[in-house]
Structures are given as C-alpha cells and as structure tokens.
Amino acid sequence: MNKTNTGKLERLGIHTDMELVLHLPSRYEDETKLTSLAEAMFRRIGHIQTEGVITLSEIQYRPRRQLVVFLSDGANQLVLRFLHFYASQQKQLALGKRVRARGELRQGFNGMEMVHPVYKIVDENTPLPDALTPVYPTSEGVSQNFLRKAINEALERIDLSDTLPDALLNKLDLPGFEKSIRYLHNPPANADENALLDRTHPAWERMKFDELLAQQLSMRRAQIARRRQKSNVLKAPGSLTKAFIRSLPFTLTDEQEKVVAEIREDLVKAWPMQRLLQGDVGSGKTVVAAIAACQAIDNGFQVAMMAPTEILAEQHFQRLNEWMAPLGISVVWLNGSMKKKAKEEVLSLIGSGEAQFIVGTHALIQESVRFANLGLAIIDEQHRFGVGQRLVLRNKGGNAESIIPHQLMMSATPIPRTLAMTFYADLDVSVIAKLPPGRKPVVTRLIDQKRRDEVIERIHAATLGGRQVYWVCPLIEESEALQLQTAVETHAILTEALNELSVGLIHGRMKAAEKQAVMTDFLEKRIHVLVATTVIEVGVDVPNASLMIIEHAERFGLSQLHQLRGRVGRGSIDSVCLLMYQKPLGDTAKKRLMTMRETNDGFVISQRDLEIRGPGEFLGARQSGQAMLRFADLEKDVDLIGKAASLAEDLLNGKLPDSDTIMSKHLARWLDYREEYLNV
Known part of the structure; x- marks a missing residue:
C-alpha cells in the first residue's frame, strides 16, 4: 500500500492493499x-x-x-x-x-x-462517466475522491487471481473473483442498482461466499489446532460424581442426561474441551456444570466457575456449597470487594489446592490468584466476558508442560442456528432446549403506563396470597445515575402506596454486602416487593416470587426482557410478568413487546431478536476481534453459510485437489493478520 496513503486509510481500519480492495461501496450514484x-x-x-x-x-x-x-x-x-x-x-x-x-x-x-x-x-x-460512481464508507478527513483513486490504484497493483478453481466455481454457480471485485467498484451504467444495493447481485454473492468460507476455515482450523494442545484426561464417572447425582432431590431430564454425556466424553480426551452449553433460563445448566465439576474433582483437579456479577457468583457459591459440602468438597468464593485478610485466606486455599471448587467474579483472573491444579474452567453468561478475560482464566491452569484446563461456557441467551453455525463453528455446542417438568410458563401481559394504580392493586392481591413481587425500573441508557434516581423514586412511591408491606431496593451502586443482604431478606420473605434496576437480570433465584412488573418495557431489548422475566416462574406456582409501556410505541418496540407476549421460548425470542437488530450483541466479546462478517447477512444468506461450511469441511479433509494451497491462498486474501482475532 502507498505509504503516503497509510495514515488516512488506517482511520478506516485499512492496512493492506487487499483490505483496500475489499473496502466495497455502500451505494452508487448515477453520473452517467x-x-x-x-x-x-x-x-x-x-x-x-x-x-x-x-x-x-x-x-x-x-x-x-x-x-x-x-x-x-x-x-x-x-x-x-x-x-x-x-x-x-x-x-x-x-x-x-x-x-x-x-x-x-x-x-x-x-x-x-x-x-x-x-x-x-x-x-x-x-x-x-460510463460507470456508476461508487460511494464508500468513510470517516472525517477521508474524501470519496481520495478513496476512489486509492482503490483504483490498488486494483492495478494487487494479484486478483482466483483462490478457487474454475470447476468449483461452476459447481457453486459463482462468478470469478477479479470480475466480481472490479464490477462492484465500477459497475456499468446499465447495472441493476437494486441488486447492487441489496447485495443480491452475483458479484456480491461471490464476495459473501468468500468471506464466509474464510471465516469457516479459520474457526475450524482453530478447533483442529486446539486438539493438538494437551489437557488432563478426566476419567469418569468416579465415586464423587455418582454420589452427587444420587444426592440430587430431582431426576435429571433426558436433555440434561444427553448434555452430561457429551461433556463427559469431552473430559476424557487428552485435548482441552471447548464446549458452549446453551439453555434457557431455568433449564438446569448449573446442575450439569456441577456434574462436570465432580468429574474433575474426582480426578484430583480444581474447578473454577466465573460469573459476571457478585450477586450471581454468590448465588452459585451458596447453591454449589449446599450440594457439595455434604460430600466433603471444599467450595470457596472470591470477589473483588472481599476484605484483605479474608481474601488472603481464600488465595492460600486456592494456591495450596485445599480449595477444590472456586466460584467468583472477575476477581478469579487477577494476578494474585494462583491455582494448584486447575482442571476445568466454567464460565457462566460467557457473552458478558471479554475474549481476553476468558483466555486469562483458561491460561491460569497452564503449567510447564503446556497442559491447559478444559473449558465449559454457559449461556442463557440462546443463539439462533445460523449464528451458531457461523460464529461458533470452532466450538462444540450443547443445548438444553426444554425446561424441567413442573416449571410453568410465565404469563406475559402488556399494560399501559397509565394503569399504574391497577398494577399496585395487583401487587396487593399477590402479597395477600403469600407471593413476592419484583418491580424493575426502566433502563435509561444515557445515565446510570438517572436509572438509580428512578429506582429510588419508585421505591419511595411504592413504600407510601403499600405502607403495610416491606418494600426493598437494590441497584448497581450498592456495595456487594448490601446487595446480598437485600437479596437474602427477599429470599427469606422479609421483603414483599423488591424494586430493582437491571442488576437482577441474571442469576437471581427466588422461587416464591411470582409477579414481575417491568416499567417502560419498551426501552429494553428482547434478550434483556427475556432474562428479566426468567426471574419469576422459578417454582411450580403460576407466575405473571406485566410489561408496562408508554405510548407512542415505535415499530421495533411493538415487535419486541408482541414477541414477549406470544412466546416463552428463548430460541424463538433470540431468532426474533436477530431479525430485529442483527447479530452484534449475540456475539459478546467475540466481536472484540473485529467485526467478523462485513458483507454476508445471517438471515438472508443461510444457503451461502451452508455451502461455505460444507466446502470448508471438504478442504480441511483434503477432498479437493490442492486443498492446502486453496486454503492458504484464501485465508491470506481475506484474513491476513486478523485470523488470530477470530480464534479466541
């Protein structure tokens, strides 16, 4: 790439001639x-x-x-x-x-x-001009004329020969690469502008296919490379695992049994497990993770479970300790707000190996934490952690022989099939799709904000029946302080309106001990109504809470509404979620609220969410390795995803002549130095 252009182009994330050539127009102007x-x-x-x-x-x-x-x-x-x-x-x-x-x-x-x-x-x-004029994505100080000139010069400097053989292109019904790339940068005056804009033109199909193929190859190669790494073989099942399963006050469902078997099979291998466990709220992921932990402890290794919030981490600790302590397992927990002496004691137990099951927040990845022999790392709500954070925990189990621990990631945000195929092609994915028997679906109703008085009467009725209530305050993106102010004001209003009841308050700015004290009071029924911000979004488990009010529900995203709703309906009693909204509602807000009213199925909800707002937020910190797909659309290009996945498998298995050459040329063109970002 021309050195004089480098500074300006780097503002757009462009570092090479190939990246410049692949900087494709967002639209065209007809100056012909x-x-x-x-x-x-x-x-x-x-x-x-x-x-x-x-x-x-x-x-x-x-x-x-x-x-x-x-x-x-x-x-x-x-x-x-x-x-x-x-x-x-x-x-x-x-x-x-x-x-x-x-x-x-x-x-x-x-x-x-x-x-x-x-x-x-x-x-x-x-x-x-005899061609349509391309208009490129740009930033301040980088003009269209500058980009057009730089791209046209790069097109003449760079090798545009095809990475895929002609016979394969004919089979896939795709045009050549050079023909496609030149067409997209300089389409003729009679080009179908609609096909160019909605990216259905054959030239666009080629770009999208190539991008998907590079991504599939990269992620599958990462999976193969991981199998060359070493991990401890965790034989199963041992006496602890059997005793733990016998001690459970319930029977595992068929789906839970199936996932346990998949994880068990991974843990007995000599390379590290990298499995994503998906399950809707309340589907029983924690018990599956606990069984996997028993397998590691049975083999003499430590287990670490990292959760994104102190409330969730402590709740995991309490439940796991309740399960494990009677079996003689030492469970400890670690968080950032512990006092120095208590923290030093826990660190000593972890370092000596006396602590067998360590539960914590981001505190687990601090420099001061030294595991004696970490065999399994469990990450709950994995999308809430950065790529780097997940790697630090995994790498803490490494030793001089480069043996790294197995990793189990859990998510209560189900991922649509096309997204999983594309962005988690390097992971093994297990799914618990059904709720355990006895769990009733939550009835969801929409109610206008003007009917607040009726809602307060509904709270009276619920508490008279011995039930408890959540009141979630609106999400105010612009300001955490505003959200806190709203919660405090709502707490004051409800305290006055429900003066014979105990109304609690919990929010993100409270100290960990204060939050835990409030949650303990709520769990033990000393608080009837809990006013909360979204700090209760994940992990809070109060079976007696059967009514949730989400105020200004139109401000929340679908996955967040679904997570919040999952805080009720955790017992066998009928539960209700009231979504209070304020008119007028935009189209997106209407779609979200109607989806919540129509279904409790997290996989259906995640698919609708993907349709409404795209894949970005599903990916969590995986996107911190740069946007992985610039051109392909996960909804419209399902067929291309399937074809790219199939060809990637054939190439990796050497089923085509010159498979290795094709792969290396294709990855060099599309990923260059960025391949490392996709594989974490």
Missing part, C-alpha cells in the same frame, strides 16, 4: 446521465444531474449568510444554494464557469433550486 435544465424545470422534483453556466455568484445575508449561485442554459435557470461554504468554493464558482451539479430538486425563493449539491467544474467537452 444529464438532465437538461428545461426538463428539470418541468419535472420540478427528484434527484438529478444537470449542467449549466454560472450567471451570478454572490454571498447573500437574508435570511442568513449563504453562497447563492445561478446556473443557466440561456433559457432556464437553477439556483445552487450553499448554507455552509469556504472561500475557495466562492472562487471556484465564479461567473462564466460551467458546472455539473447533482442533487435533490426543490422549490426555493427564486424558483427551482438545489441545496448543497455535489458539483464539479467542467467544460463543454467533458465526457460523462
């Missing part, structure tokens, strides 16, 4: 046709390109300072109006200059006009 001024006067509206000679160019001050230019063909005139302009523009647009201007026609003070048109100075013989 001219509309005469006479026709423009007749049409009076629309986006056009026209040409004329400047007959007047002056700065006017009414109603504000502006540059006004009159363009004429002798019989008709058009006004060009610039509300923001530079002195150089005034010099450019001088009397007698011929100007080609492109913009939106509108009725102005002095007849038809364009405000801030795109223009250039021409002469009578300046030819029209």
Whole structure:
C-alpha cells in the first residue's frame, strides 16, 4: 500500500492493499446521465444531474449568510444554494464557469433550486462517466475522491487471481473473483442498482461466499489446532460424581442426561474441551456444570466457575456449597470487594489446592490468584466476558508442560442456528432446549403506563396470597445515575402506596454486602416487593416470587426482557410478568413487546431478536476481534453459510485437489493478520 496513503486509510481500519480492495461501496450514484435544465424545470422534483453556466455568484445575508449561485442554459435557470461554504468554493464558482451539479430538486425563493449539491467544474467537452460512481464508507478527513483513486490504484497493483478453481466455481454457480471485485467498484451504467444495493447481485454473492468460507476455515482450523494442545484426561464417572447425582432431590431430564454425556466424553480426551452449553433460563445448566465439576474433582483437579456479577457468583457459591459440602468438597468464593485478610485466606486455599471448587467474579483472573491444579474452567453468561478475560482464566491452569484446563461456557441467551453455525463453528455446542417438568410458563401481559394504580392493586392481591413481587425500573441508557434516581423514586412511591408491606431496593451502586443482604431478606420473605434496576437480570433465584412488573418495557431489548422475566416462574406456582409501556410505541418496540407476549421460548425470542437488530450483541466479546462478517447477512444468506461450511469441511479433509494451497491462498486474501482475532 502507498505509504503516503497509510495514515488516512488506517482511520478506516485499512492496512493492506487487499483490505483496500475489499473496502466495497455502500451505494452508487448515477453520473452517467444529464438532465437538461428545461426538463428539470418541468419535472420540478427528484434527484438529478444537470449542467449549466454560472450567471451570478454572490454571498447573500437574508435570511442568513449563504453562497447563492445561478446556473443557466440561456433559457432556464437553477439556483445552487450553499448554507455552509469556504472561500475557495466562492472562487471556484465564479461567473462564466460551467458546472455539473447533482442533487435533490426543490422549490426555493427564486424558483427551482438545489441545496448543497455535489458539483464539479467542467467544460463543454467533458465526457460523462460510463460507470456508476461508487460511494464508500468513510470517516472525517477521508474524501470519496481520495478513496476512489486509492482503490483504483490498488486494483492495478494487487494479484486478483482466483483462490478457487474454475470447476468449483461452476459447481457453486459463482462468478470469478477479479470480475466480481472490479464490477462492484465500477459497475456499468446499465447495472441493476437494486441488486447492487441489496447485495443480491452475483458479484456480491461471490464476495459473501468468500468471506464466509474464510471465516469457516479459520474457526475450524482453530478447533483442529486446539486438539493438538494437551489437557488432563478426566476419567469418569468416579465415586464423587455418582454420589452427587444420587444426592440430587430431582431426576435429571433426558436433555440434561444427553448434555452430561457429551461433556463427559469431552473430559476424557487428552485435548482441552471447548464446549458452549446453551439453555434457557431455568433449564438446569448449573446442575450439569456441577456434574462436570465432580468429574474433575474426582480426578484430583480444581474447578473454577466465573460469573459476571457478585450477586450471581454468590448465588452459585451458596447453591454449589449446599450440594457439595455434604460430600466433603471444599467450595470457596472470591470477589473483588472481599476484605484483605479474608481474601488472603481464600488465595492460600486456592494456591495450596485445599480449595477444590472456586466460584467468583472477575476477581478469579487477577494476578494474585494462583491455582494448584486447575482442571476445568466454567464460565457462566460467557457473552458478558471479554475474549481476553476468558483466555486469562483458561491460561491460569497452564503449567510447564503446556497442559491447559478444559473449558465449559454457559449461556442463557440462546443463539439462533445460523449464528451458531457461523460464529461458533470452532466450538462444540450443547443445548438444553426444554425446561424441567413442573416449571410453568410465565404469563406475559402488556399494560399501559397509565394503569399504574391497577398494577399496585395487583401487587396487593399477590402479597395477600403469600407471593413476592419484583418491580424493575426502566433502563435509561444515557445515565446510570438517572436509572438509580428512578429506582429510588419508585421505591419511595411504592413504600407510601403499600405502607403495610416491606418494600426493598437494590441497584448497581450498592456495595456487594448490601446487595446480598437485600437479596437474602427477599429470599427469606422479609421483603414483599423488591424494586430493582437491571442488576437482577441474571442469576437471581427466588422461587416464591411470582409477579414481575417491568416499567417502560419498551426501552429494553428482547434478550434483556427475556432474562428479566426468567426471574419469576422459578417454582411450580403460576407466575405473571406485566410489561408496562408508554405510548407512542415505535415499530421495533411493538415487535419486541408482541414477541414477549406470544412466546416463552428463548430460541424463538433470540431468532426474533436477530431479525430485529442483527447479530452484534449475540456475539459478546467475540466481536472484540473485529467485526467478523462485513458483507454476508445471517438471515438472508443461510444457503451461502451452508455451502461455505460444507466446502470448508471438504478442504480441511483434503477432498479437493490442492486443498492446502486453496486454503492458504484464501485465508491470506481475506484474513491476513486478523485470523488470530477470530480464534479466541
């Protein structure tokens, strides 16, 4: 890449000629046709390109300072109006200059006009372009002309030969790479603009397929590479595992049994398990993780479980300790707010190996934490952690022989199939799709904010029946302080309205001990109504809570609404979630609320969420390795994903002639140095 261009292009994340060539247009402008001024006067509206000679160019001050230019063909005139302009523009647009201007026609003070048109100075013989003009994604200080010139120069410097053989392209019904890339940068005047814009043109299909193939190859190679790493063989099942399963006050469901078997099979291998366990809220992921932990402890190894919040981490600790302590297992927990002496004691137990099961927050990955022999790392709500954080925990189990622990990641945010196929191609995925027997679906109702008094009466009725209630305050993205203020105000209002009841308050700015004290009071029924911010989104388990009110539900995303709703319905009693909304509702908010009312199925909800807002937030910190797909669309390109996955498998298994050469050339073109980001 030209060194003089480097600084500007790096602002766009472009470091190589190939990345420059793959910086594709977001849209096109048609500069191949001219509309005469006479026709423009007749049409009076629309986006056009026209040409004329400047007959007047002056700065006017009414109603504000502006540059006004009159363009004429002798019989008709058009006004060009610039509300923001530079002195150089005034010099450019001088009397007698011929100007080609492109913009939106509108009725102005002095007849038809364009405000801030795109223009250039021409002469009578300046030819029209014979291709559509590309418009590229850009940033401040990087002009379209600069990008067009840089990309065209790179197209001539770079090797555009195909990475895929002709026979394969014919089979896949895809055009050649060079033909496609040149077409997208310089489409002819008669190109199908709609097909270009919605990325259904064959040239776009080729780009999307290539991108998906590179991504599939990279992630599957990462999976193969991991199998060359060493991990401890955790034989199963041992006496502890059997005793633990016998001690459970319930029977595992068929789906839980199936997932336990999948994990058990992974743990007996000599390479590290890297499994993602998906299960809806309340599906029993924790007990499955506990069985996996028993297998590691049975073999003499430590287990670490990391959770994203102190409330969730402590709740895991309490439940696991309740299960494990009677079996003689030492369970400890570690968090960032522990006092120095208590923390030192826990660190000593971890370092000596006396602590067998360690539960904690991000505190587990601090430098001071030294495991004696970590055999299994469990990460709950894995999407809430960064790639680096997950790797630090995994690598803490490494030793001089480069033996690393097995890893089990858990998520209560189900991932749609197309997303899992694409972004988790390097992981083994287990799914618990059904809730255990006895769990009743939560009834969800929508209610206008104006009916708050009726909602408060509903709270009275629920508490008279011995039940408890959550009241979740609105998510205020702009300010955590505003959200806290809302929670405090709501707590005061409900305390006054429900003066015979105990109304509690919990929010993110409380100290860990204060939050835990409130949750303990709620769990032990000393608090009837708990006013909360989204700090209770994950992990809080109070079986007696059967009513949840989410205020201003239209401000929440679908997955967050689903997580919050999962805090009720955790026992066998009928539960209700009231989504209070304020009119008017936008289309997206309507879709979210209707989805919540229609289904309790987390996989259906996640699919709808993907349709509404795209894949970004499902990926968690995986996207901290850069956006993995720039061109392909996970909803529209399911067929391409399938074809790319199939070809990746064939290439990795050496089923095509020159498979290794094809793979190396393809990955070099599409990922270059970025491949490392995709594999963490």
